[in-house]
């Protein structure tokens with residue numbers, strides 16, 4: 111990248127396509143911009159970080175620097191409450207309310223100082239340089255310097271207190287809902303897990319999971335998934351990737367497809383299929399799968415994944431209720447939801463979603479469940495699932511459906527269907543995983559995504 115020619119005009123603020131190219135500066139400038147996009151404009155981080163369609167400045171960085179941007183953003187969002195409190199405790203008076211860019215720059219600096227293996231001097235100096243280069247922030251450069259240096263000096267004290275109140279790092283609207291549903295103590299335990307980086311879980315599609323776990327020195331979970339708690343490299347380098355032996359999938363996300371039991375040779379529809387994790391599980395177990403998704407680009411990803419995995423499925427793009435589909439022996443509806451159960455992997459969700467959206471998504475799910483039910487043959491099975499922590503999107507949707515549809519009944523899931531995770535089976539026979547389940551000794555090795563699943567059976571004709 112070449113440096114822009116010197117200009118006599120005052121420096122412009124950095125735009126997406128105009129970022130500084132001194133070592134390390136672009137990384138922090140982009141991180142601050144993307145943090146603003148998530149927190150202020152509620153933009154999904156996945157879209158911003160996408161290697162193809164994501165932020166243009168990010169795409170120009172090399173893989174290592176892209177990784178650093180991702181790491182800064184993940185920890186800045188996951189630990190947002192701790193960072194905000196640590197900064198607030200070290201300023202004499204509150205930062206000016208309109209200085210959002212200053213706040214984002216400080217959060218990016220503090221995330222590195224407190225939680226990442228980045229030299230303090232690099233974190234502080236880049237923040238100060240960026241402040242000086244931005245006309246809105248130049249007058250705060252001294253404050254940025256003093257505040258981040260003080261944070262670096264007092265890091266140990268901050269970190270010693272970081273886990274004292276797990277609720278602090280949970281977006282307040284979400285904590286309120288968790289506490290209302292699961293009680294204050296449980297909500298705090300869930301929040302403590304949500305503040306940790308997620309382990310890497312693999313679902314083994316070919317071969318023996320136990321042998322694979324021992325080859326990798328990984329943890330074989332009682333659910334059958336293989337867990338690498340602190341994996342930080344490219345998954346493509348792991349054995350079995352090229353052979354399509356496994357998919358990356360949280361242990362909780364692997365459960366809904368398992369609830370169908372033996373499905374070899376059956377006609378199974380996966381109606382919200384892309385990018386295809388659960389579709390792959392169904393196809394690997396010998397079902398004749400029809401995969402539907404309304405998103406053509408996500409369906410392309412499913413097809414790419416299936417190529418690597420050496421699996422096949424019929425694919426259809428469109429809203430499933432508008433397509434000409436004949437009824438199936440079994441149907442999976444893994445519905446779009448608020449995704450709050452995946453916060454550990456997607457820490458932006460707490461800032462891009464809110465309580466109103468939970469209610470509106472529950473309405474969408476209720477409609478999709480009604481539509482999906484019509485695609486189940488008499489005597490057939492329908493599994494409804496999503497990755498929300500919210501009862502309104504799970505138990506509430508199923509209760510509303512059963513009140514309307516006398517031709518369907520709950521097919522109760524038995525605790526022994528989820529070995530090692532029977533606590534996730536509710537008294538009504540549904541699955542509700544919570545992030546504080548699946549204790550594996552340490553916080554970083556424990557937990558799983560929040561997921562909901564119910565199995566419904568249609569009456570025989």
Ligand SMILES: C[S@@+](CC[C@H](N)C(=O)[O-])C[C@H]1O[C@@H](n2cnc3c(N)ncnc32)[C@H](O)[C@@H]1O
Pocket residue numbers: 381382383384385386387388389402403404405408428429430431444445446447478
């Ligand atoms: C939670 S994601 C599915 C994840 C997927 N089951 C997996 O395990 O990889 C929800 C998907 O539903 C799709 N979708 C939403 N409404 C739809 C509809 N009416 N018909 C088909 N697909 C839909 C979205 O495009 C999105 O890909």
